[in-house]
Amino acid sequence: MVNTESEATKNIIRVSHPTAPLSVYNHKLAGALRKRSHAALKEVLAITEEIKANKIKFDQVTYNALLIAYTRAGQSDKAIATLKEMIDQAIKPTVDSFNIILDSLATYKDACSKQEALVEMMKEQSVELTPMSYQHLVRGATSANDLAKVKQWLDSMKTLHVDPTLLTFNYAVHCCFENADADTALQCLSEAEALQLPVGTEPRMLMDLVRVTAINDKTEAMVAMWEKTVNKYGLRPDEGTCLQVLRLSGKTGNTAMASEVIRQLSNNGYPYKEHYFIPLMEAFVVKGDLKNAFHVLDIMRTSGVEPTKRSTFAISVQLSENVDHIDKAYYLLEEIKKEGNNVDVAAFNMVVQACGLAKDIGRTVATYREAEQLGVTPNTDTFNAVLDACYLAKMKGMGQVVIQELKKSNVTPNSDTYAKMIAITCDQRDYEEVFVYLEEMKSKGMTPPRLTYNILANRLARARDPRFHLVLEEMETFGYKPSANLKSQW
Template identity: 50%
Template sequence: MNRLILTRISTAATQPLKLKSKQWALRNANSMRFASTEASNGEAVLEQAMANANVTKRNIIKQSHPAVPLATFHSRLDYQIRHKGAPKKFLENVLNIVKEIKQHNLTLDQTTYYAILTAYARNRDQEGVMRTLKEMKQNGLTPSVDNYNLVLETLANMGHVKQQNILKEEMKQNGVPLTTSSYFHLLRGMCKQDELEYALDTLEEMKKMNVQANLSCYATIISASLRLSDATTAFSVLKEAENAGLPVQSQPRLYLDAMRVGANNDSEEIVNYCWDKAIGTYSMRPDEGTLLNVLRVAAKTGNTKLATDTIRQLSTSGYPYKEHYFTPLMEAFIVKGDLKSAFNVLDIMRVSGVSPTLRATLPIRKQLDKDVDAIDKAYYILEELKKENKAVDISAFNVVVAACADAKDIERTVATYREAHALGVKPNVDTYNLVLEACIHTRMKGMGNVVIDEMKKAEITPNLDTYAKMMELSCTQKNYEDAFVYLEEMKSYDIVPPEHCYVRLAQKLAYEQDPRFHMVLEEMETFGYKVTPRIRALYGKSK
């Protein structure tokens, strides 16, 4: 009895507690705005609340494990990097993908930032690169070596060496080892700013750090050396690359560049070595300017083989033979003391389709300059060639006559001129003009008249130089009226007399106080020649 009463009391007490428990669950789930006091209605509401709670739980799980993984975005970014499109479009695509990543509440990682840095780097957007790097560090990420290298590359393009060094120290502090690519970008920045010594120190640093320099590192320094005309450094770095076992043959232009800077610095050793590699081994084809520079070095050092090879290469490269190609070869023989071979170059020129002029023989003329013994020796070489049944080139003969005229030795000049027939040479207009030059030096107008008469007999037509020399020869005489005759004769052929003819005549008229001085100056101005105050001041001065 007592037990029955207690049971009823206990049941009555627990029912309100169960109902309150259900009502609490309903309120906690926020699915109902009211609670039923009836047990049956409360159970139905409780089931609904539990269902809603399960939906919320699934949503939480879904956010923790997104439907689109970050790897999918990485794949898209990788495609953009590999796809070589327009830089601006590439940057736009990358930033759009990054925007999607953020919309999915995903965290940017090293791979994502690498794509962003690459996009900015391709656009040469230094501000964007530096901003991205700063964002990485603010988000607690230590940039990888690849990301640092992208920044170093961008700074190298701008030549910002100071900022590169700051970044280099930061890499060391963060324990990020510098790679070959890192050093390559550092070297590019230094060489862009012409800091060649700094670049060489960095190359040594690579060795100490056991970082192997690749061919691009060496090529960068060689190019800077070329720009700075430092032949010694260019050659030294090139040899170092060879000794390191690098595939220099894959970039034969390095030899060509080193040869160019070597030629600029008159280094026969560098030019010879690089010529054998660039042209001899790899069949490179230098431009005409480089070949002419090599010819200059060959002439200066007496390297006749190099000069010959260079002339041959000019032809191989498609450049038609020209007179000034052969002059260095002539100079090279003269440096070696082989005057006979220098004369033979004139024959080579003719065989090659080039007719030598007086300009071509200037190296020989300079060698014989006012040295009578050397002049006689040169003449004996012509006789020797004749005895060997070799043709004596008229240019070779003329240069000996020119040397006699330069020595102001009229007797030797005329004597040599008279030997033309014996040497099997037919004098040309240059020959006669050279004898006239000797007449001017010695003021022998009579001999000059003889030369003119012999020209007419030989049916040699006088040229502008002939008239100019006869004018000048007339101005050496007390009676200089013939100077006006030759002046008018030139004009009769519709030839504008050279400026130096007017200057020489004006000087003579001023000296003689001849009032025709003013007429000559007016005529000079008519032909467009400038009359200087110095020339005007000549008249009026006493003899």
């Protein structure tokens, strides 16, 4: 990248003849500009005052030094005023003069109008825009997140046959990413490569291209950009970029891409996490390969990640849409068992939960009863799935049976378990056990959810049980404000 200020500073030394009176001052100005911004401005202003005191007229070099000093100090308005003074004094500004100010304005979100005003001044002074001028204009539009303006400047360059710099494309692609415009971003890359610009030296541009193609579900383009960015140029994508690529890979059934991204995350030093593997499982399901989706659960455990309901919920939802799919999933579990392999409890829970989501209490209980035959020991998620199905199906009796089986097991209930146990017991004629569950829950440091209190309070209100008021007080203790409707139940 050519630095506008450094070029202008060099011109301070080149333009003035060393024997001319002004050249001595311009040489001092060049030295002053090497200092820190505010110190430089103070010294530059002192030198220019001395020039005026000696009744010496400024030249282009002198004015450019002032422009640099003002813009470095963040005083672009004074720089613009100085530029206008320069024109009033019949000193024709150079393209450097304009570029100095265009560059300083480029980082402000509201600078587009000021930049455009400078472009009009350039036209009036018959100063042509250079590639650097356009770079500053595109950067300014990007700072303002004005994609339409970015496109306007890019179109202008094409019309005038001005080749964009690599940074111009970089800024444009970033603006495209911020506005989810994958097509324009890809066009920028194509043009940059046609100009044989070293795109591999701009990692942000390449990462933005991976991101924008992923969030727009452009699968082929995303895979191509990943190949270019990660495999060709050896860049390391951040976690957020990887997660976007994983999401699309899972959605489109691209198991190879999902597997590669998980390896890349590990290579980048990220410890394996549960949500890394979920898209891989979903990708296998999209491909109709449920058996390998189950196998991912084994990979997770081998990688030190404990699968939970979160890992399998999306797949359970898909299976629940068709009971034939649920039955197929169950038969796969049987097949895995017959092959002499262990059936992962998370895979078993996935099928149980799918039955519950399908509101098929018969299949839910029947599948749950097959745990021992499949060599599966039910865990907390298993009982939660069955209890949830019982509650939704209003199967009070079966719910109580499962609760009793849970108590006899070595499974430790979690907050979700207790909430379901309370909800089911509230539907019984004898609901005294609810208070036992509630106290157990609190004694284990769990905060009962608002919904649990609402269910309990409504049950007490129906029974005209005075403990209704105690429950409302306890709700407020936990920061839950009882609704007017709930209070009106008594």
